Amino acid sequence: MSIAIDIDRVSKRFGDFIALNDVSLTIGDNEFFTLLGPSGCGKTTLLRMIAGFESTSDGAIRLFGQDIAALEPNLRPVNTVFQQYALFPHMSVTDNVAFGLKMKGMDLATRRKRAGEMLEMVHLSAFAGRMPAQLSGGQQQRVALARALAPAPKVLLLDEPLSALDLKLRQAMRVELKTLQEETGITFIFVTHDQEEALTMSDRIAVMSAGRVQQIGTSREIYEAPQNRFVADFIGETNLVDVTVTAVSGAVAQVILPGGQKISCAAPGAVAGQRPLSIRPERLGFVAGVGDLSVTVERVIYLGTDLQVITRLDGGGIVNVRLQNAARVTVPEPGARVGLKIEEGAARLLAD
Amino acid sequence: MAAVIPQMSAHEARQATPVRLLWPTWAVIGVFLLLPVLIMAVYSFLTKEFRGGVIWEFSTAAYDQFFVTRGLFGDEPAQIEWTYISIFWRSVWQAGAATIICLIVGFPAAWFIATRPEKSRGVWLFLITIPYWVNLLIRTISLKFVIRDNGPLNEALMAMGVIDAPLSLVNTDFAVLLGLFYSYLPFMVLPIYAAVERYNFSLSEAAADLYASRWVTLREIVLPIVRPGIVAGCILVFVPSLGAFLAPDLLGGAKTFMIGSLIEEQFKGTQGNWPFGAAVAMILMSLVMIALLFYARAQTKRGGA
Numbered sequence: 001m002s003i004a005i006d007i008d009r010v011s012k013r014f015g016d017f018i019a020l021n022d023v024s025l026t027i028g029d030n031e032f033f034t035l036l037g038p039s040g041c042g043k044t045t046l047l048r049m050i051a052g053f054e055s056t057s058d059g060a061i062r063l064f065g066q067d068i069a070a071l072e073p074n075l076r077p078v079n080t081v082f083q084q085y086a087l088f089p090h091m092s093v094t095d096n097v098a099f100g101l102k103m104k105g106m107d108l109a110t111r112r113k114r115a116g117e118m119l120e121m122v123h124l125s126a127f128a129g130r131m132p133a134q135l136s137g138g139q140q141q142r143v144a145l146a147r148a149l150a151p152a153p154k155v156l157l158l159d160e161p162l163s164a165l166d167l168k169l170r171q172a173m174r175v176e177l178k179t180l181q182e183e184t185g186i187t188f189i190f191v192t193h194d195q196e197e198a199l200t201m202s203d204r205i206a207v208m209s210a211g212r213v214q215q216i217g218t219s220r221e222i223y224e225a226p227q228n229r230f231v232a233d234f235i236g237e238t239n240l241v242d243v244t245v246t247a248v249s250g251a252v253a254q255v256i257l258p259g260g261q262k263i264s265c266a267a268p269g270a271v272a273g274q275r276p277l278s279i280r281p282e283r284l285g286f287v288a289g290v291g292d293l294s295v296t297v298e299r300v301i302y303l304g305t306d307l308q309v310i311t312r313l314d315g316g317g318i319v320n321v322r323l324q325n326a327a328r329v330t331v332p333e334p335g336a337r338v339g340l341k342i343e344e345g346a347a348r349l350l351a352d
Numbered sequence: 353m354a355a356v357i358p359q360m361s362a363h364e365a366r367q368a369t370p371v372r373l374l375w376p377t378w379a380v381i382g383v384f385l386l387l388p389v390l391i392m393a394v395y396s397f398l399t400k401e402f403r404g405g406v407i408w409e410f411s412t413a414a415y416d417q418f419f420v421t422r423g424l425f426g427d428e429p430a431q432i433e434w435t436y437i438s439i440f441w442r443s444v445w446q447a448g449a450a451t452i453i454c455l456i457v458g459f460p461a462a463w464f465i466a467t468r469p470e471k472s473r474g475v476w477l478f479l480i481t482i483p484y485w486v487n488l489l490i491r492t493i494s495l496k497f498v499i500r501d502n503g504p505l506n507e508a509l510m511a512m513g514v515i516d517a518p519l520s521l522v523n524t525d526f527a528v529l530l531g532l533f534y535s536y537l538p539f540m541v542l543p544i545y546a547a548v549e550r551y552n553f554s555l556s557e558a559a560a561d562l563y564a565s566r567w568v569t570l571r572e573i574v575l576p577i578v579r580p581g582i583v584a585g586c587i588l589v590f591v592p593s594l595g596a597f598l599a600p601d602l603l604g605g606a607k608t609f610m611i612g613s614l615i616e617e618q619f620k621g622t623q624g625n626w627p628f629g630a631a632v633a634m635i636l637m638s639l640v641m642i643a644l645l646f647y648a649r650a651q652t653k654r655g656g657a
Contacts (some may be wrong), residue, residue: 004383051557051561052560053557053560072565073558073561074558074559074560074561074562074563074564074565075563078561079561079562080557080558080561082554082557084552084554084556086552086554086555087558088555088558088559088573088577089555089577090576090577099413099559099562099564099572100562100563103563103564104563105570147562148561148562151562151563208490262592
């Protein structure tokens with residue numbers, strides 16, 4: 001896999017505020033790469049640096065090996081889908097889509113044809129003559145996408161493009177975006193604060209917080225093997241239980257659970273002392289007898305496909321358990337003292 | 353009120369309320385806009401009284417005087433009278449030039465203010481309007497003192513060694529233009545500022561992202577979108593410049609006689625001619641109205657396409 005974008009020790013300061021702190025990552029050609037994090041984590045700043053709307057304070061950004069720091073935005077072979085779409089209000093849908101082609105010096109007939117193809121791709125051929133104000137949010141979003149894809153950029157940047165859509169449309173667009181990316185073979189860099197969006201579409205995800213990259217990996221790696229408290233907590237739901245580390249060998253640690261039970265779990269390198277252990281709620285099950293953790297059931301919440309059971313750990317702390325709402329499932333009553341079994345390999349020791 | 357409104361059907365409310373509530377507006381428009389124009393129109397068709405004022409007798413003499421000449425003694429064949437038309441033409445030209453200068457200076461100024469942080473924009477707008485706290489007459493006379501032969505402008509230029517002898521600026525077209533520019537600049541800046549302030553700057557980013565240079569972005573995206581502000585500014589500068597009286601009168605010489613001065617002369621002292629003054633004003637107003645109507649029609653066509 002060749003490298004499309006190389007972010008090399010990039011920092012960005014706005015006065016005293018550090019928006020990006022020594023960020024390094026590489027994005028492969030044809031990859032669907034997501035920058036995921038809460039607002040203010042620096043993900044949009046990084047995207048805007050790649051587009052050329054922000055300068056870097058330190059470090060280099062290379063596009064297919066070429067340092068692009070000195071290039072004005074209009075000279076960079078990347079296109080952006082803006083958060084609020086930024087469609088030109090005085091131009092028809094076709095003219096919007098054809099704008100980039102016009103700027104590249106393509107003749108009228110060719111760019112009309114290409115714009116038509118792009119609109120067909122996003123299922124908007126019937127709206128070619130409309131003005132942006134006459135379109136719904138979802139349609140505007142597709143026009144923005146077609147406009148950014150029309151000049152066939154090497155890299156497409158998407159700045160929370162789905163955040164203004166309603167839930168149904170958002171879910172449909174996720175699949176569509178992923179399909180589009182696979183069909184066109186263009187590298188997508190997708191910025192979002194929505195972890196579900198990130199998990200469903202991305203080849204790889206960079207989880208960001210406070211101007212730093214916390215972890216980079218596939219959806220599965222990020223979800224199942226979070227490296228620190230922030231990632232474990234931000235992606236999905238998790239239970240954090242403080243444990244004492246007794247021994248570490250390689251990527252496996254021996255720990256003592258609050259109830260005194262000893263288990264082995266995956267560990268991010270050499271750690272010792274008190275550490276948080278992350279256990280996903282769906283990886284816990286009720287057992288007869290003591291199990292790994294002894295808890296008291298506090299409340300059972302019906303969620304349709306799932307049941308959420310809130311339990312209190314002996315010695316303090318809440319542990320959530322998620323059960324599939326199947327016919328055979330037996331749910332303990334509130335107030336019952338039960339044991340919890342951690343699924344083999346599901347517990348993960350965190351670095352902090 | 354709460355007891356009354358539910359009794360009215362939704363249809364009635366839509367139909368009746370606006371008309372009733374709008375009558376103060378119509379009254380103001382009627383008394384302060386339509387009535388004066390009507391009086392002026394009527395006066396332009398009356399007969400002049402030699403000591404100023406009018407005789408209530410219908411006459412088209414005023415319009416005849418404007419457009420037609422029959423020689424010094426009125427016994428030659430009718431020909432087009434060019435004197436007043438050329439005054440009109442000169443006024444249009446001067447007002448147009450003043451408008452363009454205001455636009456060239458005003459657009460960047462408005463852009464600058466609109467792109468300042470929100471807190472400081474008020475201060476900049478305030479600074480723009482400060483000179484207008486002084487009476488227009490005093491400002492115009494002051495300008496004359498600034499640009500006169502031994503005024504500060506010439507002395508500064510000579511001190512810097514740019515010129516050897518003072519430039520005669522007073523009583524020139526340049527002085528009139530400067531006066532018009534100085535008088536009406538805020539009318540250009542404020543509407544453009546309002547338009548630029550509403551402009552979504554991510555559109556400029558989108559254009560740059562799609563390979564447009566800065567100039568192309570200005571031409572293809574910014575100008576079309578803020579155009580209503582530019583047009584409003586141009587109208588607000590052009591129309592009063594066309595009928596301006598103070599700047600041409602105080603700063604211009606005999607050569608730069610303009611419509612404003614022509615009208616003023618008709619109502620001054622005993623040599624005046626009220627119907628003729630009213631007729632000139634009517635012709636001026638008609639010209640402006642026709643120009644605006646054409647513009648409005650062009651706008652509607654463009655919007656429909």
